Amino acid sequence: MPNLGVGVGLRTTHYAHILEQEPEVAWFEVLSDNYMHTRGRPLEILDRIAERYPIAMHGVSLNIGSTDPLDLAYVRELKALRDRIGARWVSDHLCFTGVAGRNTHDLLPLPLTEETLRHVAVRARVVADVLEAPLVLENPSTYLEFAGNALREWEFIAALAEEANLGLLLDVNNVVVSAKNHGFEPETYLAALPMERVVQIHVAGHTDHGTHAIDTHIGPVPDAVWRLYGKARELGADASVLLEWDAEIPPFDVVHADALRAERLVELGAAAGF
Amino acid sequence: MTAHAPALSLATLEDWLVAVNTEPGELADALERAARRCGVNATAADDLERVVTRGPRLSALERLSIYRDGYVARLVECLADDYPALACALGELEFGRLARDYIAAHPSRSPSLDAHGAALPAYLDTRSEAWARCASDLARLEWALVEVVHAETKPPLTADAVAGLDPGDFARARLTASPALRVLGFAHPVNRFYQAFCEDSAGELPGPESSAVAVHRAGLSVYRLELEPTMRLLLSLLTGGETLGDALATLERELSPAELTHVQTHLAEWFGAWIAAGFFTALELP
Numbered sequence: 001m002p003n004l005g006v007g008v009g010l011r012t013t014h015y016a017h018i019l020e021q022e023p024e025v026a027w028f029e030v031l032s033d034n035y036m037h038t039r040g041r042p043l044e045i046l047d048r049i050a051e052r053y054p055i056a057m058h059g060v061s062l063n064i065g066s067t068d069p070l071d072l073a074y075v076r077e078l079k080a081l082r083d084r085i086g087a088r089w090v091s092d093h094l095c096f097t098g099v100a101g102r103n104t105h106d107l108l109p110l111p112l113t114e115e116t117l118r119h120v121a122v123r124a125r126v127v128a129d130v131l132e133a134p135l136v137l138e139n140p141s142t143y144l145e146f147a148g149n150a151l152r153e154w155e156f157i158a159a160l161a162e163e164a165n166l167g168l169l170l171d172v173n174n175v176v177v178s179a180k181n182h183g184f185e186p187e188t189y190l191a192a193l194p195m196e197r198v199v200q201i202h203v204a205g206h207t208d209h210g211t212h213a214i215d216t217h218i219g220p221v222p223d224a225v226w227r228l229y230g231k232a233r234e235l236g237a238d239a240s241v242l243l244e245w246d247a248e249i250p251p252f253d254v255v256h257a258d259a260l261r262a263e264r265l266v267e268l269g270a271a272a273g274f
Numbered sequence: 275m276t277a278h279a280p281a282l283s284l285a286t287l288e289d290w291l292v293a294v295n296t297e298p299g300e301l302a303d304a305l306e307r308a309a310r311r312c313g314v315n316a317t318a319a320d321d322l323e324r325v326v327t328r329g330p331r332l333s334a335l336e337r338l339s340i341y342r343d344g345y346v347a348r349l350v351e352c353l354a355d356d357y358p359a360l361a362c363a364l365g366e367l368e369f370g371r372l373a374r375d376y377i378a379a380h381p382s383r384s385p386s387l388d389a390h391g392a393a394l395p396a397y398l399d400t401r402s403e404a405w406a407r408c409a410s411d412l413a414r415l416e417w418a419l420v421e422v423v424h425a426e427t428k429p430p431l432t433a434d435a436v437a438g439l440d441p442g443d444f445a446r447a448r449l450t451a452s453p454a455l456r457v458l459g460f461a462h463p464v465n466r467f468y469q470a471f472c473e474d475s476a477g478e479l480p481g482p483e484s485s486a487v488a489v490h491r492a493g494l495s496v497y498r499l500e501l502e503p504t505m506r507l508l509l510s511l512l513t514g515g516e517t518l519g520d521a522l523a524t525l526e527r528e529l530s531p532a533e534l535t536h537v538q539t540h541l542a543e544w545f546g547a548w549i550a551a552g553f554f555t556a557l558e559l560p
Binding site: 067099116147 | 423
């Protein structure tokens with residue numbers, strides 16, 4: 001999948017600025033679910049933005065790990081939206097959001113077992129068949145681990161990516177958050193991932209409560225996340241970069257300027273050897 | 275990773291975690307109900323850590339609470355986004371209480387958060403608080419605003435197309451309403467309250483006074499047009515699919531002579547304004 005450069009997550013508060021000012025941005029990531037259950041204004045705005053900018057789709061409701069039947073109607077709607085706006089790829093999260101028809105609208109952690117691995121791999125392959133393209137999955141932020149886990153998350157993701165031919169969306173902020181919450185070294189996590197499968201990198205901010213960290217997407221991106229981003233680049237992740245900023249969102253130019261730090265880090269990193 | 279961890283299936287663990295997150299009441303109550311529902315006996319601290327591990331600094335219970343608190347907060351925030359004037363009118367505490375009761379009564383079953391607030395107006399009709407009737411009216415107005423944002427729009431019927439209608443065909447003509455139009459009647463002046471909210475000058479919820487409004491989207495903008503009672507009746511008949519002739523005949527039956535004279539005086543003006551606003555998308559002759 002193409003490296004689109006440094007992009008920004010499209011947020012409603014920036015619609016007017018983007019439509020009126022047409023800022024120079026390499027690409028936008030759109031939240032798929034915001035445009036799938038509407039025939040109205042959000043879709044009309046997205047159509048206009050997609051005419052001008054490359055787009056990638058990022059969702060939160062695929063429910064890939066659930067033991068409920070895979071919602072094929074949802075997957076077909078994803079495909080229809082992708083085809084409508086010419087999105088370069090479709091991503092979601094390694095998680096489950098609900099079961100037995102109940103939806104928490106949260107990215108709930110999966111038990112990291114062989115059973116889960118087989119279950120998710122089968123479903124990811126079905127999704128890829130419907131999409132006629134590899135599914136891209138993101139490592140989530142998690143706040144608990146199951147006592148029955150047989151694998152660490154990085155082992156699980158590496159095995160799943162191979163088994164289901166996944167593209168990976170590496171969220172380095174989520175690695176920092178989960179590392180704090182579970183007590184592992186972020187570098188250990190990155191070192192185990194197949195970087196050649198990383199098609200996109202997320203950078204974002206989080207809120208550190210001392211005892212734990214929450215993935216709030218509040219900006220600007222902290223140095224610890226940028227450092228891990230640099231490490232990912234060093235390990236060979238040559239992928240599109242996207243800044244997520246969802247809390248206390250400032251004017252568009254502020255968000256974009258923070259995202260562009262990724263480019264400067266690449267230049268600095270290249271000089272430093274990665 | 276722990277030798278004594280029970281071998282719980284993926285399905286069981288998922289059912290349990292969702293139940294712990296979504297069962298109403300306190301976390302301890304939710305754990306009891308989740309245990310009964312899923313057969314996961316994890317209600318005391320020791321039992322719980324056989325299912326969810328203790329973290330470096332948080333207990334298993336504290337780690338579960340992060341998800342459980344997030345579930346409620348996320349849905350309350352979503353409702354406040356859909357019903358900002360109602361949230362402002364009730365205040366954070368009262369709105370939060372209402373939202374949590376609603377979430378308990380209407381847990382989300384859709385992949386989309388957009389649909390979750392749809393039943394709030396009807397839910398308010400079941401509440402006994404003094405403010406509930408007005409709150410229900412205000413919620414219906416705010417949900418109509420949500421609906422028209424997400425409704426498809428089609429090219430509007432033009433004034434030229436109406437002007438081209440043969441006068442002899444006028445009575446049997448039927449108009450097609452825009453999918454992005456809602457005509458609403460209320461027992462409280464909630465559009466006036468909503469306008470005050472938009473201007474940052476809303477006070478307490480108003481007392482009873484009938485009112486009506488047309489909510490409509492054209493392009494990217496959403497409009498609210500206050501309707502007087504006879505306007506509302508005529509517009510409701512037309513958007514309900516009656517022919518122009520049948521709608522006018524209904525008015526003749528339903529209205530007093532003075533009201534009918536009022537309609538006849540303003541009919542062309544109203545009709546012209548509705549066409550200009552894009553309330554209708556087609557005109558057909560059966």
